[in-house]
Amino acid sequence: MEDQNKNVLSFMDQLRRRTTTQKKYGGEVSRNPAIMDVQTCPSCAAGRAKQDGLTHCAYCGHEFLQVSISDGLHLRKDDNSRKQ
Amino acid sequence: MLDFFKRLTGSNIQAPPQWLDEFRDNHKRWFVFLDKLEEKMDELGRAAVPELIAAMREDADPYHRVHYNMLLGVKGQYHHIRGKAQQVFEEKVAGFFNFNVGQQAFGSEFYQLLQDFYDDCTGRYETFEEKYLSWLDLLDEIGAQDLERQYQAILHEYEEIKDRFCCKQCGAQLSIPKLFFINSYIGCPYCHTQNTFEPSMQAKQLEHLGRSLAEQRTKHLLKAYEADKNPASYERYLREMFDEWNKIVPDLQSQNERFYERMLEDFRRYPSL
Amino acid sequence: MSNQENPLLAPIHGISLKDYAAIAMKLSTGVTEEEIFRALGIDSVIWDEVNTLWGKRMQEDSSYELVTLYGQYFMEGATHPKLESMQAESTAEGNENLEKITNDRYFYEELCGARQAAYDYGIDGAQWIQDNYGINLGDFQAVAMKWMTQSDYNDMHQFIDYQQQKQKEYAEKFPAQQGGNVADDVSF
Numbered sequence: 001m002e003d004q005n006k007n008v009l010s011f012m013d014q015l016r017r018r019t020t021t022q023k024k025y026g027g028e029v030s031r032n033p034a035i036m037d038v039q040t041c042p043s044c045a046a047g048r049a050k051q052d053g054l055t056h057c058a059y060c061g062h063e064f065l066q067v068s069i070s071d072g073l074h075l076r077k078d079d080n081s082r083k084q
Numbered sequence: 085m086l087d088f089f090k091r092l093t094g095s096n097i098q099a100p101p102q103w104l105d106e107f108r109d110n111h112k113r114w115f116v117f118l119d120k121l122e123e124k125m126d127e128l129g130r131a132a133v134p135e136l137i138a139a140m141r142e143d144a145d146p147y148h149r150v151h152y153n154m155l156l157g158v159k160g161q162y163h164h165i166r167g168k169a170q171q172v173f174e175e176k177v178a179g180f181f182n183f184n185v186g187q188q189a190f191g192s193e194f195y196q197l198l199q200d201f202y203d204d205c206t207g208r209y210e211t212f213e214e215k216y217l218s219w220l221d222l223l224d225e226i227g228a229q230d231l232e233r234q235y236q237a238i239l240h241e242y243e244e245i246k247d248r249f250c251c252k253q254c255g256a257q258l259s260i261p262k263l264f265f266i267n268s269y270i271g272c273p274y275c276h277t278q279n280t281f282e283p284s285m286q287a288k289q290l291e292h293l294g295r296s297l298a299e300q301r302t303k304h305l306l307k308a309y310e311a312d313k314n315p316a317s318y319e320r321y322l323r324e325m326f327d328e329w330n331k332i333v334p335d336l337q338s339q340n341e342r343f344y345e346r347m348l349e350d351f352r353r354y355p356s357l
Numbered sequence: 358m359s360n361q362e363n364p365l366l367a368p369i370h371g372i373s374l375k376d377y378a379a380i381a382m383k384l385s386t387g388v389t390e391e392e393i394f395r396a397l398g399i400d401s402v403i404w405d406e407v408n409t410l411w412g413k414r415m416q417e418d419s420s421y422e423l424v425t426l427y428g429q430y431f432m433e434g435a436t437h438p439k440l441e442s443m444q445a446e447s448t449a450e451g452n453e454n455l456e457k458i459t460n461d462r463y464f465y466e467e468l469c470g471a472r473q474a475a476y477d478y479g480i481d482g483a484q485w486i487q488d489n490y491g492i493n494l495g496d497f498q499a500v501a502m503k504w505m506t507q508s509d510y511n512d513m514h515q516f517i518d519y520q521q522q523k524q525k526e527y528a529e530k531f532p533a534q535q536g537g538n539v540a541d542d543v544s545f
Contacts, residue, residue: 005127007537007539007540007541007542008124008127008128008131008539009131010536011128011161011536011537011538011539012128012131012132012135014535014536015135015154015157015158015479016135016139016154018153018157018479018480018535019139019150019153019154019157019479020139020150022153022480022481022484023481023484023488024145024149024153024481024484025481025483025484025487025494028145029145029146029147029285030144030285031144031146031284031285031286032282032284032285033245033284034241034245034249034260034281034282034283034284034287035281035282036249036250036251036252036258036270036279036280036281036282037252037279037280037282038251038252038253038277038278038279038280039278039280039400040253047253047275047276047277047278048277048278049271049275049276049277049278051276054269054278063398064400065398065399065400065403066371066397066398066399067370067371067372067397067398067399067403068370068371069370069371069403070367070368070369070370070371072369072370072406072407072410073266073335073336073406073409073410074264074268074269074335074406075269075370075402075403075406079269113545114545117543117544117545120543121540121543124539124540124543127539128539149481153476153479153480153481154479156476156477156479157477157478157479157480158479159477160476160477160478160479160528161538161539161540163477164477164528164538164539164540165539165540168540168543172545176545266402266405266406266408266409267401267402267404267405268402268405269402280400280401280402282401291409336409336413339410339413339416339417340413342413342416342417343413343416343417345417346416346417346418346419349419350419
């Protein structure tokens with residue numbers, strides 16, 4: 001009985017070691033905390049304000065996004081910058 | 085123990101077939117073999133459960149890959165045990181029965197002996213199968229039980245952090261208006277700059293765990309349908325499962341309602357699937 | 358059904374289903390999000406909405422058209438005009454093996470069986486393929502899609518049997534190398 005149990009314990013020991021130490025596909029992922037960031041215009045350093053739309057810089061026309069925003073989850077078509 | 089062995093000692097038995105010794109041997113050894121395999125399943129389960137619980141709790145990986153790979157490894161051992169039983173069943177029970185039954189006259193005593201042997205061994209095998217399946221269910225439960233804890237941790241974290249951020253342009257305090265699980269723009273009420281909020285890795289798991297948690301919370305309704313097979317029971321389960329899902333991830337309610345309509349339509353079209 | 362007929366195929370924030378499948382394929386080969394965002398002119402907020410909402414569209418589509426197209430586009434993802442120049446790091450051996458699984462069905466099925474046997478022993482199967490054959494998961498899945506679309510019913514059984522036979526062989530190799538199975542001491 002004890003010998004049989006040894007098999008199981010030895011297997012679990014090896015399994016624990018293998019699963020905790022082996023390299024995982026996609027690499028390690030950290031439990032990153034939430035962060036706040038801002039993207040200012042790389043051309044003129046202006047901030048990106050909601051009323052000006054998200055796709056272009058209201059001051060110099062720099063293209064933040066090359067796509068047209070549609071009605072999504074939190075984003076709306078209205079978030080597109082007006083054509084200059 | 086079946087009484088067919090007792091019948092074998094009767095004086096009315098003439099010219100016992102050659103397979104009789106093997107027949108007795110196979111029956112006895114099959115039962116002992118399954119007893120040993122079941123003991124092994126129990127030992128494995130007793131050793132694996134605390135390890136899997138620890139792996140779930142201690143794994144720093146937000147995708148719980150340590151737990152996932154460990155669970156697959158343990159289940160692999162259960163499949164291996166079951167595979168051993170299957171191989172022996174095919175050779176020593178079904179194979180033995182099929183080889184010898186054709187040589188007996190239908191309805192004869194030895195024909196019946198073989199039939200009883202097959203039924204008895206199959207019955208024992210079904211008990212083994214039930215134990216195998218119940219261990220697999222229990223192992224899956226470990227991951228499932230943790231979903232509620234993970235969800236509560238996400239809610240708790242949101243309450244802790246929602247007023248802790250400042251606008252990156254002007255420094256004014258920003259309030260996160262709701263529990264985001266994807267990167268989102270948050271406008272500063274003072275300078276109107278669009279800040280980009282990236283939720284924690286933990287909060288990002290909300291969508292993935294939403295359906296699993298909703299299914300877990302309504303599992304009893306699905307079991308009720310599996311017991312009574314009443315279509316109304318399944319429709320009740322479906323509606324309540326989606327209601328739970330919508331509570332957990334309210335931002336996806338309109339998309340999930342369309343998914344609900346699709347599942348309901350599929351069920352009504354193919355209720356037996 | 359064309360885009361115009363099936364409203365579920367309308368692009369989300371300018372990203373079509375074809376774009377989405379190609380992005381998913383490239384990401385799973387190891388190309389970074391940053392490279393992809395630059396190529397498509399999007400950012401993480403756009404991508405997160407796209408990634409969420411295409412999945413939801415596939416869930417609500419009862420015709421299975423979206424899922425079928427997604428599979429086809431994933432398979433073709435390597436040649437998406439805006440993303441084809443992006444390649445994850447690879448080795449000469451990896452490229453050779455990738456070509457082999459693309460053209461040799463039996464080799465492909467063997468690796469499928471080996472990967473499953475690896476997972477059944479607690480080994481990260483996708484990483485095992487990467488480590489031993491230099492093939493990343495995205496490329497492997499694209500090839501899987503190709504074989505799936507090329508299979509006919511008559512061939513399927515022989516390949517299923519072959520894969521299962523290979524899985525059984527590897528299911529003996531891994532324990533033999535790493536400590537055995539718990540029920541090795543139980544015999545009839």
